[in-house]
Amino acid sequence: MSTALAEVLRDWMPHQRWFGGKGREWADVSEEGFFLSRAEPVLSVHRVRVTYTDGAVETYLVPLSWRAHPEEDLNAAFIGAVPAKDAEGADRENYAYDAMRDRDATTPWLTQLAAAATVGPMHFHPAGSQTDPAPIPEGVPGDIVSTEQSNTSLVYGQDAIFKLFRRLEPGLNPDVEIGEALRRTENPHIAPLLGYVEIDDPDPSAEPATVAMLQTFVRGASDGWRLATASVRDLYAEGDLHADEVGGDFAADSERLGAATASVHADLARVLPTAPADREWFTATARGMTERLEAALGVVPQLEEHLAALRKVYAAVADSPEEVLRHRVHGDLHLGQVLRTATGWVVLDFEGEPARPLAERRQLDSPLRDVAGMLRSFDYAARHMLVEQPDDAQRAYRAQEWAVRNRGAFCSGYSAASGMDPCGDSPLLRAFEADKAVYECVYEARNRPNWLMIPLQSLSRLTAGES
Template sequence: MSEAVTRPATASTGLLASLDPLLRAWLPRQRWFAGKGRPVTGLSLVAATELLPPDGPLGLYHLIVRVHQSGLPGERPHPGDSYQFLIGAREALPPRLAPALIGHVPTGPLAGRTVYDALYDPRPADVLLEALRTRARVGVLRFEGDPGQEIRSGLVPRLVTSEQSNSSVVYGDTFILKVLRRVVPGVNPDLELPLALSGEGCARVPAPTAWIRAELDDEAYVLGVLQPFVQGAADGWELALSRLAKGEDFTAEAHALGRATAEVHTALARALPTVTLGRAQLEPLVASMREHLDAAAQAVPALRPYVPGLRSAFDALTVRSAAGHTWTAQRIHGDLHLGQCLRSASGRWSLIDFEGEPAKPLAERRMPQPTVRDVAGMLRSFDYAAHSASPPAPDWTRTCRDAYCAGYAEASGSDPRGESVLLRAYETDKAVYEVVYEARHRPDWLPVPLSAVRRLASPDPS
């Protein structure tokens, strides 16, 4: 590792002040920025770590910044989120780095320099990999990993440009480093669960090789996770769309994916505690689902005619729990859909991205939940894929649903369709969320979740 990487961290009081107007203009344009639509009212520095000196040809800072925003009309005040940035500084950007431009700094310690998102640049990406390889400690940053896994130097990095909520860098088709953009203190399930699965010998999830943390006072942040790269893998969403476009069957893949999901759930149940959900535990769950529905109906008028039918899905769950039925809850993926699944060239499925729904609080993402919540997410993903075809292919959805649940049952001994009341409630809650999301961000897609809403609100939603 270079001397610059191991030097002590420095934090200039003028650094953030000089970057503030540039970041305020740049942040809302980033796909991973979760605060779109809310004005940025201020930035505050959580931590600044110098990785390469600013007086050299390439300066490099790691920043954790709190972004303060005002709430949307009718919302509670937004508490603000913390984001991590890898900020590069050069005299001028070469054309290949034009997409990474943040701006030109007129004052402060980087005056006269051009700053940019350094994850686009191979040299800063090399700095991160070298720090992980040598288990470096730089300021508040801790580069740690599995001592049984070796990281070779000299792997050529490239930024993955298709992600939304985070950023990833692939190193020579050997490793992939997922860099979390919005960060929170605490145990992050995107590291916690793959480590637990690795301990159980579950090969459906790439075992973490190394990771980046920040230690700030009494709080620790997980900032990034390095895992083996699944070479030649096809993204489940893209694979499904390709098969649909060609009019090809997807049931064998859906069946195998159901088995893979069940194997992950079984391993998580062995590795981490499970709990029993009875009436007392179900009541707040159902109450939150009803609240989501009421808020969504206020926000999206097209949903209102279906509210009574949708509410019946939650009422049925209340009746079942009142009759004494209980359910087992455990750690799950938390945000499972086709885009979170990779199919290798040999046909083997892997599951990735275990951080759960990023918008939800960390404590909620780490709570044990029924496994059918993951199943419901995948079933909704099949529906989205089928409605992306022209014309839509509802029969494709039904065959994939059945194949996925059958594969799950073969591997787990429990068919998710046997928990039809709970499954319908989770599917309904997911579809209601999708209606609001599409109405706000992609109005052209609104008919997709609305078609599911019509089905789920009917007396026979099968």
């Protein structure tokens, strides 16, 4: 049954970046919550169940802070006023705020985590052991990271970052599962896991859902996408120089990134299950790609001209003679998921593509999926400024030059670290790249139509067999 709070959330949630149901019609909404802290401000946590008119159901986690009076400093976090009764039974209103944007309401998360507490249906699991506990900063407020979309993160001082998974699904989130496994390897290319939080499902037969995780904060790091695109701008600004002659050449970083990716893959294969890819897996992979292509045609009619060639690329996967060792992978690797520090690259966010069901994201896969994701990201970095000048042949030539150089450097770094050339004549890699480009076409058609040219041009290259 819908409550006054549920109706307030119905108005507020569609405007949040992390809400995945934008544009869909709601049939019903309900919520259930509990108190995580009764200190001032009161902090409650709510599971909000949204039912759409097509019958689909999604559950989101919404922490709220409560105030007896409006707080002008929190106007940007205001959710709504909810009718209530005071101690004498008189009517009044309580004021609900987004607790992730209310600094005074952010300290209880780490207090409960350090105590390994259970609060209502929520369980806090610090990493480490009693003799060697993870360093969890208590008593420090968290500052929100404004750039995220599907999740919400808080940075606590210079020591830790707390990521709240907004959409709840039964089962351990891959970011936690992989983070816990890689913590034991002491791999220098990951941010160590400090702890995580789960919540029991209302259905006692279902697994708990992962609510949040805490990781070491990577200090003084630079975002891979920003570094790469700055290099591209430097190249565009030097009209008479080649990519390897520009001061902002990114190839050395790309090579080190390839080596870092190979190192993470090696440890994933060492500490988590592996299995050789059999003919059934190749066939199922090709079938899934073809099905996604067919679905994408309804959104992006321009894919029609690539249809026959893409089917041929995918069919080559079903017949591929490649030997592939499947293991856990990142699942959504791109330049925005890596940070460069003074000592090297750090890979973040192992939860995979949030749009895919959690069970799929936890399956064993080929490491070439991650390689393909990064190769597509180099292509995007090289060509994103062509959106402004799509007919500039000189810029297009230089973009291709930058992309080829950095894609090659990444593959060289990966090969040197792993002993395996990931970018040889692999039907599977080409298919993974094409599948990712089809996904990008759908995304751009729905969100940034003027960017659609980037993945469409890439499909022309991939289906022609070019590098």
